[in-house]
Amino acid sequence: MADPTPVIDDLRAESDELDRLVSRLSPERWELATPAPGWTVAHQIAHLAWTDRSALVAVTDAEAFRALVEKALARPDAFVDEGAQEGVRLPPGELLSAWRDARAALEQALRAAAPGARFPWYGPPMSAASMATARLMETWAHGLDVAEALGVTRAPTDRLRHIARLGVRTRDFAHTVHGLTPPTEEFRIELTSPTGEMWAYGPSDAPQRVTGPALDFCLLVTQRAHRADLALTAVGPDADRWLDIAQAFAGPPGAGRAPRGAAE
Numbered sequence: 001m002a003d004p005t006p007v008i009d010d011l012r013a014e015s016d017e018l019d020r021l022v023s024r025l026s027p028e029r030w031e032l033a034t035p036a037p038g039w040t041v042a043h044q045i046a047h048l049a050w051t052d053r054s055a056l057v058a059v060t061d062a063e064a065f066r067a068l069v070e071k072a073l074a075r076p077d078a079f080v081d082e083g084a085q086e087g088v089r090l091p092p093g094e095l096l097s098a099w100r101d102a103r104a105a106l107e108q109a110l111r112a113a114a115p116g117a118r119f120p121w122y123g124p125p126m127s128a129a130s131m132a133t134a135r136l137m138e139t140w141a142h143g144l145d146v147a148e149a150l151g152v153t154r155a156p157t158d159r160l161r162h163i164a165r166l167g168v169r170t171r172d173f174a175h176t177v178h179g180l181t182p183p184t185e186e187f188r189i190e191l192t193s194p195t196g197e198m199w200a201y202g203p204s205d206a207p208q209r210v211t212g213p214a215l216d217f218c219l220l221v222t223q224r225a226h227r228a229d230l231a232l233t234a235v236g237p238d239a240d241r242w243l244d245i246a247q248a249f250a251g252p253p254g255a256g257r258a259p260r261g262a263a264e
Helices: 005-022 041-060 062-074 079-088 092-112 128-150 160-169 171-177 214-221 237-245
Strands: 188-192 198-201 209-213 233-235
Touching (some): 005 041, 005 128, 041 079, 062 079, 079 092, 092 128, 128 160, 160 214, 188 214, 209 214, 233 237
Parallel strands (some): 188 209
Antiparallel strands (some): 188 198
16 A cells, blocks of 8 residues: 655645746736647646646545536536636636645645545546646646746656656556557566666566656656657557557547647
8 A cells, every 4th residue: 555645745846846936927927828729827727726626526525526527528528628717717816826725625635535545536546645646747747838838947856756657557548548459568667767766667577668768758648748859769569659649647648749840
Protein backbone atom coordinates (compact mmCIF):
# COMPACT_ATOMS: atom_id res chain seq x y z
CA MET A 1 0.00 0.00 0.00
CA ALA A 2 1.67 3.22 -1.17
CA ASP A 3 2.11 6.04 1.33
CA PRO A 4 0.51 9.07 -0.36
CA THR A 5 2.42 11.62 1.72
CA PRO A 6 5.40 12.15 -0.64
CA VAL A 7 3.26 12.76 -3.72
CA ILE A 8 0.81 14.97 -1.79
CA ASP A 9 3.80 17.02 -0.59
CA ASP A 10 5.05 17.30 -4.18
CA LEU A 11 1.58 18.25 -5.42
CA ARG A 12 1.56 21.13 -2.95
CA ALA A 13 5.02 22.25 -4.10
CA GLU A 14 4.03 22.08 -7.77
CA SER A 15 0.83 24.05 -7.12
CA ASP A 16 2.65 26.67 -5.07
CA GLU A 17 5.20 27.18 -7.85
CA LEU A 18 2.45 27.81 -10.40
CA ASP A 19 0.62 30.04 -7.90
CA ARG A 20 3.72 32.25 -7.61
CA LEU A 21 3.83 32.50 -11.39
CA VAL A 22 0.31 33.91 -11.70
CA SER A 23 -0.32 35.63 -8.37
CA ARG A 24 1.02 39.03 -9.45
CA LEU A 25 -0.20 39.08 -13.04
CA SER A 26 -2.10 42.09 -14.29
CA PRO A 27 -5.68 41.43 -15.47
CA GLU A 28 -4.47 41.82 -19.06
CA ARG A 29 -1.93 39.01 -18.69
CA TRP A 30 -4.59 36.62 -17.40
CA GLU A 31 -6.13 37.01 -20.87
CA LEU A 32 -3.00 35.90 -22.77
CA ALA A 33 -3.52 32.96 -25.12
CA THR A 34 -1.90 29.66 -24.17
CA PRO A 35 -0.95 26.75 -26.47
CA ALA A 36 -4.33 25.10 -25.81
CA PRO A 37 -6.65 26.42 -28.55
CA GLY A 38 -9.14 28.93 -27.17
CA TRP A 39 -7.71 28.84 -23.66
CA THR A 40 -6.17 31.81 -21.88
CA VAL A 41 -4.08 31.80 -18.72
CA ALA A 42 -7.36 32.25 -16.84
CA HIS A 43 -8.84 29.15 -18.53
CA GLN A 44 -5.86 27.07 -17.41
CA ILE A 45 -6.21 28.08 -13.74
CA ALA A 46 -10.00 27.77 -13.91
CA HIS A 47 -9.62 24.24 -15.24
CA LEU A 48 -7.31 23.29 -12.37
CA ALA A 49 -9.73 24.77 -9.84
CA TRP A 50 -12.65 22.93 -11.42
CA THR A 51 -10.80 19.61 -11.52
CA ASP A 52 -9.56 19.98 -7.95
CA ARG A 53 -13.15 20.57 -6.85
CA SER A 54 -14.27 17.49 -8.78
CA ALA A 55 -11.52 15.44 -7.14
CA LEU A 56 -12.59 16.74 -3.73
CA VAL A 57 -16.14 15.56 -4.39
CA ALA A 58 -14.83 12.16 -5.51
CA VAL A 59 -12.85 11.79 -2.28
CA THR A 60 -15.57 13.02 0.07
CA ASP A 61 -18.96 12.18 -1.53
CA ALA A 62 -19.13 9.28 -3.98
CA GLU A 63 -22.86 9.76 -4.60
CA ALA A 64 -22.42 13.41 -5.52
CA PHE A 65 -19.53 12.47 -7.78
CA ARG A 66 -21.74 10.04 -9.68
CA ALA A 67 -23.93 13.02 -10.55
CA LEU A 68 -20.86 14.80 -11.94
CA VAL A 69 -20.06 11.77 -14.09
CA GLU A 70 -23.62 11.68 -15.44
CA LYS A 71 -23.32 15.36 -16.34
CA ALA A 72 -20.04 14.67 -18.12
CA LEU A 73 -21.51 11.75 -20.05
CA ALA A 74 -24.37 13.94 -21.23
CA ARG A 75 -21.89 16.40 -22.81
CA PRO A 76 -18.64 14.47 -23.28
CA ASP A 77 -17.20 16.91 -25.80
CA ALA A 78 -18.03 20.05 -23.87
CA PHE A 79 -17.97 19.50 -20.12
CA VAL A 80 -14.25 20.23 -19.66
CA ASP A 81 -14.45 23.53 -21.57
CA GLU A 82 -17.66 24.43 -19.77
CA GLY A 83 -16.01 23.82 -16.40
CA ALA A 84 -13.14 26.12 -17.31
CA GLN A 85 -15.48 28.76 -18.70
CA GLU A 86 -17.31 28.99 -15.37
CA GLY A 87 -14.12 30.08 -13.65
CA VAL A 88 -13.09 32.50 -16.37
CA ARG A 89 -16.16 34.60 -15.60
CA LEU A 90 -14.62 35.44 -12.21
CA PRO A 91 -12.21 38.37 -11.72
CA PRO A 92 -8.60 37.06 -11.58
CA GLY A 93 -8.30 37.56 -7.84
CA GLU A 94 -11.45 35.59 -7.13
CA LEU A 95 -10.41 32.86 -9.54
CA LEU A 96 -7.03 32.51 -7.86
CA SER A 97 -8.70 32.35 -4.44
CA ALA A 98 -11.10 29.69 -5.72
CA TRP A 99 -8.20 27.55 -6.95
CA ARG A 100 -6.34 27.99 -3.66
CA ASP A 101 -9.41 26.98 -1.67
CA ALA A 102 -10.11 23.94 -3.88
CA ARG A 103 -6.60 22.57 -3.81
CA ALA A 104 -6.20 23.15 -0.05
CA ALA A 105 -9.44 21.30 0.67
CA LEU A 106 -8.42 18.44 -1.63
CA GLU A 107 -5.02 18.18 0.03
CA GLN A 108 -6.62 17.97 3.46
CA ALA A 109 -9.06 15.29 2.27
CA LEU A 110 -6.30 13.20 0.67
CA ARG A 111 -4.15 13.36 3.80
CA ALA A 112 -7.13 12.29 5.91
CA ALA A 113 -8.14 9.40 3.64
CA ALA A 114 -8.24 5.95 5.20
CA PRO A 115 -5.38 3.63 4.20
CA GLY A 116 -6.42 1.52 1.23
CA ALA A 117 -9.38 3.74 0.32
CA ARG A 118 -10.26 4.04 -3.34
CA PHE A 119 -12.21 6.83 -4.94
CA PRO A 120 -14.31 7.04 -8.13
CA TRP A 121 -13.03 9.05 -11.06
CA TYR A 122 -13.80 9.67 -14.71
CA GLY A 123 -11.57 6.68 -15.40
CA PRO A 124 -10.85 3.72 -13.08
CA PRO A 125 -11.12 4.24 -9.29
CA MET A 126 -7.99 5.66 -7.67
CA SER A 127 -6.19 5.50 -4.36
CA ALA A 128 -5.18 8.68 -2.53
CA ALA A 129 -1.66 8.38 -3.97
CA SER A 130 -2.97 7.90 -7.50
CA MET A 131 -5.38 10.83 -7.16
CA ALA A 132 -2.57 13.08 -5.95
CA THR A 133 -0.35 11.88 -8.80
CA ALA A 134 -3.03 12.66 -11.37
CA ARG A 135 -3.50 16.13 -9.90
CA LEU A 136 0.26 16.74 -9.92
CA MET A 137 0.44 15.64 -13.56
CA GLU A 138 -2.31 18.04 -14.58
CA THR A 139 -0.94 20.91 -12.50
CA TRP A 140 2.49 20.50 -14.07
CA ALA A 141 1.15 20.17 -17.61
CA HIS A 142 -1.21 23.15 -17.42
CA GLY A 143 1.50 25.09 -15.65
CA LEU A 144 3.69 24.55 -18.71
CA ASP A 145 0.97 26.07 -20.87
CA VAL A 146 0.77 29.10 -18.57
CA ALA A 147 4.54 29.51 -18.52
CA GLU A 148 4.71 29.38 -22.32
CA ALA A 149 2.05 32.07 -22.60
CA LEU A 150 4.05 34.26 -20.21
CA GLY A 151 7.37 33.61 -21.92
CA VAL A 152 8.77 31.92 -18.81
CA THR A 153 10.94 28.79 -18.70
CA ARG A 154 10.30 26.63 -15.65
CA ALA A 155 13.19 24.49 -14.48
CA PRO A 156 12.22 20.80 -14.23
CA THR A 157 12.44 19.13 -10.82
CA ASP A 158 12.53 15.58 -9.58
CA ARG A 159 8.80 15.89 -8.86
CA LEU A 160 8.60 14.55 -12.41
CA ARG A 161 9.24 11.07 -11.01
CA HIS A 162 5.54 10.76 -10.20
CA ILE A 163 4.49 11.77 -13.71
CA ALA A 164 7.05 9.46 -15.29
CA ARG A 165 5.76 6.53 -13.26
CA LEU A 166 2.18 7.38 -14.22
CA GLY A 167 3.21 7.53 -17.88
CA VAL A 168 4.71 4.05 -17.62
CA ARG A 169 1.68 2.63 -15.82
CA THR A 170 -0.73 4.00 -18.45
CA ARG A 171 0.97 2.24 -21.37
CA ASP A 172 -1.86 -0.27 -21.83
CA PHE A 173 -4.53 2.41 -21.29
CA ALA A 174 -3.04 4.48 -24.14
CA HIS A 175 -3.38 1.50 -26.48
CA THR A 176 -6.94 0.81 -25.38
CA VAL A 177 -8.22 4.34 -25.96
CA HIS A 178 -6.75 4.18 -29.47
CA GLY A 179 -8.56 0.90 -30.15
CA LEU A 180 -5.32 -1.09 -30.10
CA THR A 181 -4.42 -4.30 -28.31
CA PRO A 182 -1.75 -3.62 -25.65
CA PRO A 183 1.54 -5.48 -26.03
CA THR A 184 1.81 -8.68 -24.03
CA GLU A 185 5.43 -8.18 -22.97
CA GLU A 186 6.83 -5.62 -20.57
CA PHE A 187 9.16 -2.87 -21.75
CA ARG A 188 12.29 -1.54 -20.10
CA ILE A 189 12.12 2.22 -19.58
CA GLU A 190 15.24 4.10 -18.50
CA LEU A 191 14.89 7.83 -17.89
CA THR A 192 17.44 10.37 -16.72
CA SER A 193 16.01 12.64 -14.03
CA PRO A 194 16.61 16.43 -13.95
CA THR A 195 19.27 15.86 -11.27
CA GLY A 196 21.02 13.08 -13.20
CA GLU A 197 19.53 10.06 -11.43
CA MET A 198 18.41 7.05 -13.45
CA TRP A 199 14.75 6.09 -13.11
CA ALA A 200 14.20 2.56 -14.41
CA TYR A 201 11.00 0.55 -14.89
CA GLY A 202 10.42 -2.97 -16.18
CA PRO A 203 12.73 -5.97 -16.56
CA SER A 204 16.37 -5.08 -17.18
CA ASP A 205 16.59 -7.74 -19.91
CA ALA A 206 13.43 -6.71 -21.79
CA PRO A 207 14.22 -6.59 -25.54
CA GLN A 208 11.92 -3.61 -26.15
CA ARG A 209 12.86 -0.40 -24.40
CA VAL A 210 12.53 3.36 -24.20
CA THR A 211 15.36 5.63 -23.08
CA GLY A 212 15.88 9.37 -22.75
CA PRO A 213 15.41 12.36 -20.44
CA ALA A 214 12.60 12.07 -17.90
CA LEU A 215 11.50 15.60 -18.82
CA ASP A 216 11.00 14.58 -22.45
CA PHE A 217 9.06 11.47 -21.45
CA CYS A 218 6.76 13.55 -19.25
CA LEU A 219 6.25 16.08 -22.03
CA LEU A 220 5.31 13.19 -24.32
CA VAL A 221 2.80 11.46 -22.04
CA THR A 222 1.09 14.76 -21.18
CA GLN A 223 1.12 15.66 -24.89
CA ARG A 224 2.92 18.97 -24.31
CA ALA A 225 5.44 18.31 -27.08
CA HIS A 226 5.58 16.30 -30.29
CA ARG A 227 7.67 13.18 -30.31
CA ALA A 228 9.81 14.57 -33.13
CA ASP A 229 11.03 17.33 -30.82
CA LEU A 230 12.05 15.02 -27.97
CA ALA A 231 15.22 13.04 -27.30
CA LEU A 232 13.50 9.72 -26.69
CA THR A 233 14.69 6.48 -28.26
CA ALA A 234 12.55 3.38 -28.74
CA VAL A 235 13.91 -0.09 -29.46
CA GLY A 236 11.35 -2.56 -30.79
CA PRO A 237 8.22 -2.06 -32.89
CA ASP A 238 5.76 -2.06 -29.96
CA ALA A 239 7.82 0.40 -27.96
CA ASP A 240 8.10 2.60 -31.03
CA ARG A 241 4.33 2.57 -31.58
CA TRP A 242 3.73 3.40 -27.93
CA LEU A 243 5.66 6.65 -28.21
CA ASP A 244 3.27 7.74 -30.95
CA ILE A 245 0.15 7.25 -28.81
CA ALA A 246 1.29 7.66 -25.19
CA GLN A 247 -0.97 9.60 -22.83
CA ALA A 248 -1.10 9.68 -19.05
CA PHE A 249 -4.42 11.49 -18.71
CA ALA A 250 -7.94 10.06 -18.62
CA GLY A 251 -10.33 10.50 -21.50
CA PRO A 252 -10.20 10.06 -25.25
CA PRO A 253 -6.98 10.44 -27.26
CA GLY A 254 -5.72 14.00 -27.26
CA ALA A 255 -4.83 15.92 -30.39
CA GLY A 256 -1.30 16.50 -29.12
CA ARG A 257 1.02 19.26 -30.27
CA ALA A 258 2.42 19.88 -33.71
CA PRO A 259 6.18 19.58 -34.24
CA ARG A 260 8.16 22.78 -33.81
CA GLY A 261 8.41 24.64 -37.06
CA ALA A 262 5.29 23.02 -38.50
CA ALA A 263 3.29 25.24 -40.80
CA GLU A 264 0.63 27.28 -39.04
